[in-house]
Amino acid sequence: MLKFPIYLDNHATTPVDPRVLDAMLPYFKEKFGNAASRNHPYGWEAEEAVSMAREQCANLIHADPKEIVFTSGSTESNNLAIKGAAEMYKEKGKHIITANTEHKAVLDPCKHLEALGFDVTYLPVDKMGRVSAEQFAEAVRPDTILASLMFANNEVGTIHPIAEIGKICKEKNIIFHTDATQATGKVPVDVQSMGIDLLSVSAHKMYGPKGAGFLYVRRKGPRVRIAPIFDGGGHERGMRSGTLNVPGVAGLGKACEICKNEMSKDRAHALALRKIMHDRFFNELDFISLNGHPEHRLPGNFNVSFAYVEGEALMMGIKEIAVSSGSACTSASLEPSHVLRAMGVGEDAVHTSIRYGIGRFNTVEEVTYAANKTIEAVRRLREMSPLYEMVKDGVDLASVKWTSH
Amino acid sequence: MAYSDKVIDHYNNPRNVGSFKKEDDEVGTGVVGAPECGDVMKLQIKVDDTTGVITDAKFKTFGCGSAIASSSLATEWVKGKTLDEAMQITNTAIVEELALPPIKIHCSVLAEDAIKAAIDDYKKKKASVGAHSSADGTDSKS
Numbered sequence: 001m002l003k004f005p006i007y008l009d010n011h012a013t014t015p016v017d018p019r020v021l022d023a024m025l026p027y028f029k030e031k032f033g034n035a036a037s038r039n040h041p042y043g044w045e046a047e048e049a050v051s052m053a054r055e056q057c058a059n060l061i062h063a064d065p066k067e068i069v070f071t072s073g074s075t076e077s078n079n080l081a082i083k084g085a086a087e088m089y090k091e092k093g094k095h096i097i098t099a100n101t102e103h104k105a106v107l108d109p110c111k112h113l114e115a116l117g118f119d120v121t122y123l124p125v126d127k128m129g130r131v132s133a134e135q136f137a138e139a140v141r142p143d144t145i146l147a148s149l150m151f152a153n154n155e156v157g158t159i160h161p162i163a164e165i166g167k168i169c170k171e172k173n174i175i176f177h178t179d180a181t182q183a184t185g186k187v188p189v190d191v192q193s194m195g196i197d198l199l200s201v202s203a204h205k206m207y208g209p210k211g212a213g214f215l216y217v218r219r220k221g222p223r224v225r226i227a228p229i230f231d232g233g234g235h236e237r238g239m240r241s242g243t244l245n246v247p248g249v250a251g252l253g254k255a256c257e258i259c260k261n262e263m264s265k266d267r268a269h270a271l272a273l274r275k276i277m278h279d280r281f282f283n284e285l286d287f288i289s290l291n292g293h294p295e296h297r298l299p300g301n302f303n304v305s306f307a308y309v310e311g312e313a314l315m316m317g318i319k320e321i322a323v324s325s326g327s328a329c330t331s332a333s334l335e336p337s338h339v340l341r342a343m344g345v346g347e348d349a350v351h352t353s354i355r356y357g358i359g360r361f362n363t364v365e366e367v368t369y370a371a372n373k374t375i376e377a378v379r380r381l382r383e384m385s386p387l388y389e390m391v392k393d394g395v396d397l398a399s400v401k402w403t404s405h
Numbered sequence: 406m407a408y409s410d411k412v413i414d415h416y417n418n419p420r421n422v423g424s425f426k427k428e429d430d431e432v433g434t435g436v437v438g439a440p441e442c443g444d445v446m447k448l449q450i451k452v453d454d455t456t457g458v459i460t461d462a463k464f465k466t467f468g469c470g471s472a473i474a475s476s477s478l479a480t481e482w483v484k485g486k487t488l489d490e491a492m493q494i495t496n497t498a499i500v501e502e503l504a505l506p507p508i509k510i511h512c513s514v515l516a517e518d519a520i521k522a523a524i525d526d527y528k529k530k531k532a533s534v535g536a537h538s539s540a541d542g543t544d545s546k547s
């Protein structure tokens with residue numbers, strides 16, 4: 001039995017794994033203590049949960065538990081990493097490198113720093129959304145102190161050459177931050193072999209609760225220092241003051257443990273479901289294109305443009321399926337996806353894009369249903385599309401003089 | 406976003422989808438918008454030469470659900486109207502009828518523009534038929 005609407009928006013957030021919820025519940029109920037209370041068992045119990053979670057988080061990314069700083073999620077982790085490192089190393093230089101397909105939670109802190117006098121290079125990406133190591137190396141300057149490049153993109157799933165860039169950063173003495181919100185738990189992430197100094201993770205993208213996450217902060221080779229954003233009780237070794245969200249932290253830890261143990265299974269599952277959709281679409285529809293990289297890609301990400309069919313209209317036709325689109329019409333600001341635009345796939349491909357985000361709990365029946373519905377809706381809307389008609393009549397759309405408004 | 410029942414109805418059962426032959430003397434065609442903006446509307450009217458009444462209308466739209474609904478509604482509204490009456494249709498009437506939220510107002514503007522463009526095209530055609538008596542259906546702008 002299918003349950004509607006079918007959730008295929010696992011990049012936006014994921015459902016909490018029941019095992020994660022079970023790990024959290026005691027810390028709402030009988031074990032409600034403050035992890036910072038040192039003088040009674042309530043505090044000790046909470047601290048035990050936190051220290052177990054710290055280990056589970058560290059294990060997933062090959063870090064030391066002492067290198068995990070709990071936060072409220074990736075927006076906070078990114079802010080803390082970027083502003084914190086910039087503040088700490090500003091005497092060394094004022095140049096920062098990032099890319100223009102980053103999440104707003106990286107772009108906006110960078111803009112903030114620009115206003116404070118830092119100099120930020122926003123690397124362009126190729127058509128598949130990737131920055132190359134050579135391109136990165138060319139952007140490095142003597143005054144570069146920090147690089148922030150996401151591990152995997154939240155819209156098109158493209159994975160950057162993280163290990164290669166990490167190596168360049170080591171050689172050039174640049175602090176390397178990666179927003180690994182979408183990648184952690186889905187693909188192998190190893191801060192040691194990949195030369196990562198700072199790494200942002202959010203629990204709700206990996207079957208954990210919302211409002212919990214961590215920042216990995218390297219302690220050895222080199223010891224990375226960041227200035228805190230919050231001043232207060234000096235929690236998390238002074239890097240993040242504030243009473244820990246113990247149930248959230250316990251859930252985050254459990255989510256990391258499950259992702260580590262089940263990564264190959266989750267991955268194979270997502271790839272199999274994605275292949276079903278991919279094959280159906282590409283066999284049964286013309287004028288469609290995959291956005292993002294065919295190989296360097298998150299297993300659960302499937303981003304497709306259905307030419308001549310506007311994304312929001314398509315979503316309306318597949319309302320039994322929860323997905324998202326890069327189309328301007330779907331966004332509150334009427335701004336189309338900055339990621340697809342940066343990739344230069346063409347404005348029309350941006351407006352016709354749909355992102356399917358496949359996750360652990362999706363089934364063959366669900367993606368089959370989603371494929372059927374999508375194909376049906378695309379065909380119906382193309383019958384209504386003046387563009388499709390023109391193309392079928394042999395008109396070159398690029399040669400038409402449009403009346404933009 | 407939540408759609409009004411009327412938008413959903415027009416989206417699910419669009420009225421008058423299709424095309425007339427652009428070359429026909431009695432047909433006026435308006436194409437407005439641009440693919441890069443995410444919306445293109447084609448609205449066509451068929452006009453009775455002697456009475457000046459719009460006897461039929463068709464549309465095709467690339468755009469969001471509100472744009473599809475606006476153009477579908479526009480084809481319903483122009484039918485049976487004279488050219489002058491059809492010129493009076495405003496986007497605000499469309500907004501009201503479909504209960505469009507502010508962010509979707511431009512979709513209704515596009516529908517109004519499409520009606521006007523179609524009427525314009527028809528009138529130009531008529532004028533050039535009168536002048537040269539050999540209409541080829543193309544725009545006669547010099």
Ligand SMILES: Cc1ncc(COP(=O)(O)O)c(C=O)c1O
Pocket residue numbers: 011012072073074075076103105150152153154179181182201202203211213
């Ligand atoms: C790549 C990326 N970075 C950061 C965030 C923000 O994460 P959070 O919701 O935990 O603040 C998200 C989630 O939308 C994301 O996909």
Ligand code: FES
Pocket residue numbers: 328329443444467468469470471472508509511512
């Ligand atoms: S066509 Fe884009 S919002 Fe209506």
